[in-house]
Amino acid sequence: MAETKSTCPYCGVGCGVIIQHDGARVIEVRGDPEHPANFGRLCTKGSTLHFTARPESRLLYPELRTSKGEARARVSWDVALDTAADKFASVIREHGPDAVGFYLSGQLLTEDYYVFNKLAKGLVATNNVDTNSRLCMSSAVAAYKQTLGADAPPCSYEDFDHSDCMLIAGANPAFAHPIAFRRIEAAKAARPDMKIIVVDPRRTDTAASADLHLAILPGTDIWLFNAMLHVLLWEGYVNMPWVREHTEGFEALRQVVRDVTPAVAAGICGVPADDIIKAAKWWGEAQAPLSLWCMGLNQSHHGTHNGTALIALSLALGKIGAPGCGPFSLTGQPNAMGGREVGGLSNLLSAHRDLANPAHRAEVAALWGIESVPEKPGYSAIELFEAVREGKVKALWIACTNPAHSMPQQALIREALEKCEFVVLQEAYANTETAPYADLQLPALTWAEKEGTVTNSERRITHVNAAIPGPGETRADWAIARDFALKLGEKLGQPDAARLFAYPTAESVFLEHAESTRGRDLDITGLSYTLLDERGPQQWPFAAGASEGATRLYADGKFETASGKAQFIVPATSLTSEAIDARYPLRMTTGRLRDQWHGMSRTGKAARLYSHVDEPRIDLNSSDLDRRSIADGDLVRVKSRRGSIVLRAHATEEVRPGHAFIAMHWGRNVLSSSGVNELTLNKVDPHSKQPELKHAAIQIEKIELP
Numbered sequence: 001m002a003e004t005k006s007t008c009p010y011c012g013v014g015c016g017v018i019i020q021h022d023g024a025r026v027i028e029v030r031g032d033p034e035h036p037a038n039f040g041r042l043c044t045k046g047s048t049l050h051f052t053a054r055p056e057s058r059l060l061y062p063e064l065r066t067s068k069g070e071a072r073a074r075v076s077w078d079v080a081l082d083t084a085a086d087k088f089a090s091v092i093r094e095h096g097p098d099a100v101g102f103y104l105s106g107q108l109l110t111e112d113y114y115v116f117n118k119l120a121k122g123l124v125a126t127n128n129v130d131t132n133s134r135l136c137m138s139s140a141v142a143a144y145k146q147t148l149g150a151d152a153p154p155c156s157y158e159d160f161d162h163s164d165c166m167l168i169a170g171a172n173p174a175f176a177h178p179i180a181f182r183r184i185e186a187a188k189a190a191r192p193d194m195k196i197i198v199v200d201p202r203r204t205d206t207a208a209s210a211d212l213h214l215a216i217l218p219g220t221d222i223w224l225f226n227a228m229l230h231v232l233l234w235e236g237y238v239n240m241p242w243v244r245e246h247t248e249g250f251e252a253l254r255q256v257v258r259d260v261t262p263a264v265a266a267g268i269c270g271v272p273a274d275d276i277i278k279a280a281k282w283w284g285e286a287q288a289p290l291s292l293w294c295m296g297l298n299q300s301h302h303g304t305h306n307g308t309a310l311i312a313l314s315l316a317l318g319k320i321g322a323p324g325c326g327p328f329s330l331t332g333q334p335n336a337m338g339g340r341e342v343g344g345l346s347n348l349l350s351a352h353r354d355l356a357n358p359a360h361r362a363e364v365a366a367l368w369g370i371e372s373v374p375e376k377p378g379y380s381a382i383e384l385f386e387a388v389r390e391g392k393v394k395a396l397w398i399a400c401t402n403p404a405h406s407m408p409q410q411a412l413i414r415e416a417l418e419k420c421e422f423v424v425l426q427e428a429y430a431n432t433e434t435a436p437y438a439d440l441q442l443p444a445l446t447w448a449e450k451e452g453t454v455t456n457s458e459r460r461i462t463h464v465n466a467a468i469p470g471p472g473e474t475r476a477d478w479a480i481a482r483d484f485a486l487k488l489g490e491k492l493g494q495p496d497a498a499r500l501f502a503y504p505t506a507e508s509v510f511l512e513h514a515e516s517t518r519g520r521d522l523d524i525t526g527l528s529y530t531l532l533d534e535r536g537p538q539q540w541p542f543a544a545g546a547s548e549g550a551t552r553l554y555a556d557g558k559f560e561t562a563s564g565k566a567q568f569i570v571p572a573t574s575l576t577s578e579a580i581d582a583r584y585p586l587r588m589t590t591g592r593l594r595d596q597w598h599g600m601s602r603t604g605k606a607a608r609l610y611s612h613v614d615e616p617r618i619d620l621n622s623s624d625l626d627r628r629s630i631a632d633g634d635l636v637r638v639k640s641r642r643g644s645i646v647l648r649a650h651a652t653e654e655v656r657p658g659h660a661f662i663a664m665h666w667g668r669n670v671l672s673s674s675g676v677n678e679l680t681l682n683k684v685d686p687h688s689k690q691p692e693l694k695h696a697a698i699q700i701e702k703i704e705l706p
């Protein structure tokens with residue numbers, strides 16, 4: 001049996017795996033003992049990957065329909081790409097380049113992302129390229145940029161081993177990042193004095209293991225963090241000499257938090273003032289305070305300021321860049337970081353450059369050897385589908401994501417996809433919820449079949465290798481984008497396309513990407529596939545001539561802002577975008593289960609992963625069920641102002657009275673034609689454009705079976 005090194009394709013922990021195979025089939029998977037993210041450990045999802053690598057349910061051949069309503073039929077790759085190029089070229093000629101769009105995924109490898117980004121911004125001349133990472137990490141990106149000057153998480157998993165106080169806010173790593181959580185548990189076991197504070201409306205497994213659980217009301221995080229800063233000031237914990245030398249904006253924030261006493265915040269957040277004081281004192285007294293956050297903060301209509309308010313707690317103490325210290329965002333998807341590195345969002349350019357910056361646009365144009373990069377901002381994810389719905393975008397290319405399941409306010413997404421003149425769906429799996437809307441489906445390689453790189457939450461780049469060939473006529477995502485670009489270039493009469501997309505291998509894409517980072521904060525000019533294979537996964541920056549990457553950033557107190565100083569931001573103080581009322585009296589939050597991943601295209605194929613939770617359900621406090629004469633296990637109709645779904649009621653004390661929790665994973669199922677995003681709304685953060693997927697006001701009613 002042969003062995004090939006790769007990474008787990010699920011969460012942003014980015015665990016290394018060793019795929020055991022016979023050259024044609026994956027037989028077994030085990031953790032890579034040499035990978036610094038997991039040292040051989042795998043969670044239930046990672047350790048069952050081999051059960052999901054089956055050709056059944058894969059999309060095997062290109063399929064095309066010539067008119068809406070028809071069934072798709074198998075076509076050759078040549079016909080498929082020719083048809084797509086014809087359609088995109090005719091839309092571009094008739095309506096301009098902004099009438100097409102590309103919607104990508106944090107599941108893609110960095111090389112895939114790079115080629116798609118260049119295809120849109122360099123060849124088509126539109127910035128309409130966005131990604132499902134917009135739904136996941138864009139608030140953290142904006143928060144880092146506003147405070148530290150660059151989208152660069154300053155910490156490493158190693159910091160879990162050194163921290164003596166961890167503030168975990170809006171994250172449930174016990175379920176969503178299990179191997180990272182095991183490292184936190186090990187740190188706590190080794191140093192029982194270490195304090196763990198968890199901020200979460202639910203009593204998750206992470207919260208249950210904490211020394212202090214602050215079960216705040218959804219949307220009130222900023223009030224909590226401001227009150228903690230108030231206590232830090234009042235008790236004299238703020239490191240004023242460091243703040244004066246290394247930061248700006250503290251005075252304005254101090255004026256705001258002066259009035260946010262623990263008593264005021266307690267009334268808004270719904271937690272005892274004494275607990276807020278206790279959390280602040282633990283944080284202030286810690287030698288190495290570390291904050292950890294994820295979707296609970298990011299997926300909010302003030303997600304960016306959730307992040308900046310949390311980051312302010314580290315800056316106020318000057319605790320950043322040293323072992324065990326700092327603000328550390330976890331990424332949800334396996335390569336959300338890689339997508340950010342190549343500028344795979346509608347407002348970014350390669351190597352952490354900003355589209356809004358004329359010098360950055362000129363640098364990228366020079367790198368690519370083109371006249372210019374378009375200045376006009378592209379549509380972010382929500383805006384893109386809205387533009388499709390309004391007929392402004394007429395041809396849409398979707399790669400490795402399932403918007404008919406994962407986007408909020410599904411009724412609008414369905415309407416957009418139905419109206420779109422031409423939808424291309426590049427996918428590994430045949431029957432996603434988005435598939436019925438596709439005019440053209442293109443079969444893609446997936447985990448264990450493709451080569452490239454991924455970057456995990458701690459800036460660590462791993463070279464992933466193909467263990468087996470893909471089934472049918474599947475192709476690598478970057479190669480599909482390249483081949484389409486070459487065809488489109490011909491149709492548009494752009495001879496440059498052949499030069500721009502002359503990529504014989506994934507490594508040739510990686511080397512161009514690496515070159516684009518030269519001199520930037522994430523400089524990886526010292527990396528190559530060979531080095532990554534010989535020395536293992538490496539953290540960025542790793543410039544040419546460097547002997548190793550950076551475990552931590554900002555140890556010298558110098559930041560990537562214009563002044564070199566970190567910024568305190570006065571945050572917004574709004575709450576959730578939708579309030580409860582008499583008609584919709586329950587606060588619904590959403591999240592992940594321990595054993596499922598996203599829309600279950602992959603995890604749904606491993607029977608063992610249903611042993612934890614085996615059907616779609618709504619978690620409710622037993623008092624809320626009793627009040628409505630609903631029993632545990634009854635079917636209920638769950639309604640929001642956008643739509644309704646049917647779920648089984650599950651009584652639990654993990655959610656407070658008046659709250660509800662629905663997992664994000666189940667889409668179309670035997671009970672409903674849609675999942676929780678039938679209920680969510682598409683209100684976005686003004687800075688990050690990330691939607692508030694985490695909260696909606698709902699009502700429930702028992703379904704009386706005949």
Ligand code: SF4
Pocket residue numbers: 008009010011012013014015038041042043044045046047176177178179180
């Ligand atoms: Fe995969 Fe995340 Fe589990 Fe690691 S922790 S095995 S990356 S799902």
